[in-house]
Amino acid sequence: MTLSIRNIIPIIKAQFVGTNEIAIIDSVSIDSRSLQNSDSTLFFAIVGPNHDGHLYIAELIENGVLNFVVNYIPKEFDGKANFLIVENTLDALQTFAAVYRSNFDFPIIGITGSNGKTIIKEWLNFLLSPDYNIIRSPKSYNSQVGVPLSVLGINEKHNLGIFEAGISLKNEMEHLQRIIQPTIGILSNIGSAHDEGFHDVGEKIKEKLKLFTSVEVLIMNKNKTIEAFLNPKINTFSWSSDDGKADVFIIAKETSDKTELKITYKKLCFTITIPFNDQASIENAIHCLMVLLYFNYNQEVIQERMLLLFPVEMRLKVKNGSNNTTIIDDSYSSDFQSLKIALDFLESQKQYKKKTLILSDIFQSGLVLEELYSKVSQLIVSNKIHRVIAIGETISSFKNKFPNCLAFDSTQKFIDAIDTISFENETILIKGARHFHFEEIVATLEEKTHETVLEINLNAISHNLNFFKSKLKPETKLMVMVKAFGYGNGGFEVAKLLSHHKVDYLGVAFADEGISLKNAGIDLPIMVLNPENTSFSAIIQHQLEPEIYSIKGLNAFLKIAESKKLQHFPIHIKLDTGMHRLGFEEETIDELITKLKGTKLVEVKSILSHLATSDDMKFVDFTLSQIKLFEKLSSKLMEELQINPIRHILNTSGISNFPQAQYDMVRLGIGLYGISNDDDEQKSLQNVGTLKSIISQIRTIDEGESVGYGRRFMAAKTTKVATIPIGYADGISRHWGNGVGYVVIKNKKAPILGSVCMDMLMVDITEIDCKEGSEVIIFGENPTVNFMAKQLGTIPYEIMTSISQRVKRVFYRE
Template sequence: MLDIKEIYEIFKTCPRITIDSRHCPKDSIFVALRGDNTDGNLFAAKALENGSRYAIVDRKEIAVDDRYIVVDDTLTTLQDLARYHRTQMKAKIIAITGTNGKTTTKELIAQVLSQKYDTLYTEKNYNNHIGVPLTLLRLDESHRFGVVEMGANHKGEIAQLCSIVQPDFGLVTNFGRAHIEGFGSFEGVVEAKTELFDYIREHKGRVFVNIGNELMVRQSHGIGNISYAINSDKADVSGYVSQQDPCITISWASQRFSVTAQTVKTNIVGGYNAENILAAIVVGLFFEVDPQSIDIALSQYIPKNHRSQYMKTDRNELIVDAYNANPSSMEAAIRNFASLQYPHKTLILGDMLELGENTLADHTNIMKIVEEQGFDKVILVGKIFAKTQSGYTAFDNVDGLIEYLTSAPISGSAILLKGSNSIGLERLIEYL
């Protein structure tokens, strides 16, 4: 059985990894991962037929010739291969985690750094124990930076990812009540997310810290930091939302980096994204990207995947933030929507998932916040919101709401869609 260094020598001859037998680039290596309902070993032969040069498997009987590399566990091998590859690359790695805004912040930072450097970053939200190794294995000698997003739904996961990624810099966007089923409590969320700080502290790295968040400051104590914040004369970069229409314009400056007042209009909806934008600015300045290039990068960034997206249809204006939802992100989205100057506002909310024993209480609290705002119309989607007995129009699923909208279309309104991804609120776009 080959050790990881021997497998790495093979990887160097065909440095493309795939885990999908249907998509096997020529001369790639197929890694046969096992899933809850699938066994990648069964597709290894098909992967070789479709273009892969080698297949890493963990069932000996599958290996009928020398194109098969037999290991004890394919997932462990994938992670070990990524870990070893990381040690061979010179790129500086910035790791990002947090409850809300990870993907947006990751993409903004990558966009800013790419103005000056070859930068690799996590695709989509490949931020787990499989996606992170796949991201690292895309690193090559040309990359000066890697921006790696780390997600977690239980304690210990960020620590494990750090052992693979070995980041030089870290950034935690915020702490919120999400994945409580896995973390157990808000305190569990904080403990899990700050595993990144623990790694950076132990390995003498540095962190980018929002010093407007007192809990973040406490948790990052003892680590060299570069700071940002909303309206702070103590932060290395400070800024504020100077306009929303509904996309936000940020005014910012930096005494540390000798940058006088700058203003940049973005394509991002939501004042709650201001801190994510400032994070990208401070990272750019620290790595000597000039202010003009930073502003260009931020102004050109277009949100995707139904995160903080602004859309116009024939009948309405939509704010689509339907990829993820938890109590903190939903409250921020609702309050931000309420602050916008539209004559007519419609709120469409989908259930928040993975909240554990406080699920109903969290949804009921959101309803109290909604009642304070005075929206023209509120529509709820999901069985949990239905249990709050709020009196608003409610549907068990998106299909029911689609049927309703077909017979009673909404016109002339600004509409916020906010909910967990699996609720499927993005399916409503074509009916609005």
């Protein structure tokens, strides 16, 4: 894309205010944090319920961005850049993408549905790429913002497009249809995802069908419910396994780990094999098969390519590597658009300043090779990559374009040489096309730990953060608690994401937690809520901010501050309003005021207290009395000391239940991690952590035989038993054993047999078709942490924070 500002003004009906109407634009951005923004970027200042892109214009101008689409021009920047003023920046972005799309006349496949969109897209890309130069949505860019950004990636060399469209509310799809303008439609599975945005399933079906108003054909599973809402003018190409009136009739026959599909289409009757046997994969594969049939591929090509379908990894994963390295695993795709996304993710999650990129040949860019690798070089330079390892014959021939580059013709040649290459104290992005088998590189560089992992969904953390931000007044600041290793979810990685989201403060319990974050490069203000007097020197050294909750603690801190000749060092005053744990009580306020009046060593940055029963509305009067006392005591401090600090008293449940007491800041804790004590609120939160393991061994025992220590389980019949490598040393309560708890294998409950051991537990899999190595879910969507806590008579905090450090954490983004 290369356009001038002058070309864009009439498209989005903008008023131009600036100095250079002929400035050239070659990229579009909505992310102020991207290092790829430049003087040829057009930044759309999108305004949403929890963010406003106008707030980052100063930072962007400082970093060299000169062109903006805005709702208004902030006064201080008038004359400093080119501004295109519109009524609504999101509408302008969508209109720009729609007009840009209209410049291209080739087939566009539009995919929607509740499930399977991304998998169908990726499989179609694999199946059709030998014959087409394809532009497709990167990752899951299927939203009101993601779709226009995807479409703006089209160039003159592409001759087929594949875009997915996702909606969660009524009246969203018409915008995406206008942008994608699909000529071929695919309606995937209709499930329960985003049901809350629609009155009923009929309304959701009607909304999704709006994507196909102008297609030449709609590919779908023949279904009477959907057909009832379908415009009869739309031409369908249908398949079915039970309705002989469908255009294609398919009979599926499962084998051990494959499925044979017998296809009857017109006068053709043939069989193909796909390497899956779960129902979702079979349906997704059939939708891809239908496209091949519609494109008139012969059955030999269909048989050959469908057999080669593969599991699609839709997530960018963050893993611990050997020698103090962090690995970002994106080892299954290599195209220009997804490289840009992966580099942004690298920047948002880097733990070390040194950044290495391991990159394979790049495919389907639509660009000639010289231009492609020149653009890749620009991306690498703008993202400040310290070292590039290029793998592949094509990319190796352009190695001189990359800084500090090592080049290898193949993955195996790199692995053979890996011991001669130093990897330490760096963040490594591993990104390669599937047939390069970069998963072997990940396995080589990854830290070796046991097979139990806690997977942390960074998208879910972002969702939950935005959910609670939506409850706040625009001026209310936000502190997020990352104490106790991020409630068991990981400290640095969560803190890095929160830094990316520009929260105002982080909260930790003890100084060593804050020091670790500072040493890892977190530059947000960090409050230490339970500082010990012995840690004050370290707190000062690492520029942490202590909570002071007693005269004794204040005196100790002032003594050290005086010895270090400090001036106005930030501290936070904790008041006890009824929790009776830590804090200045009402009778000590006068002494506190006297002490603070007599010193310039410290500055009161905030005054806070803690609610004891904000989650239990039976005690609403007590909570209101706490808020009243906080108002009284904090106001007295402010008046006597002539200060205007940040005040904060609300925790997670307080944010929801007592919005009138937001004051200047709130503290978000367990809600960030997807836990609420309110059933309705819980429905709006997303699960963050999923604890997984595998089956180590399977055995069958006879009636009367026992399992585990103390023979606490005695078989009443022949029983199939699986051993799972996770136990109470990993954080699984022994009370969860003996039939109280269960794990999930193949979507079925497997009750725990006998006692939970230190490193293992055993489960009943008599009714489950599984094998050694099969995945096991300990908690996540089912069972939930809330459910486990209720069964064990405890709270979710204890479940989450009990997960041992020896359990590997894997962070990912969809």
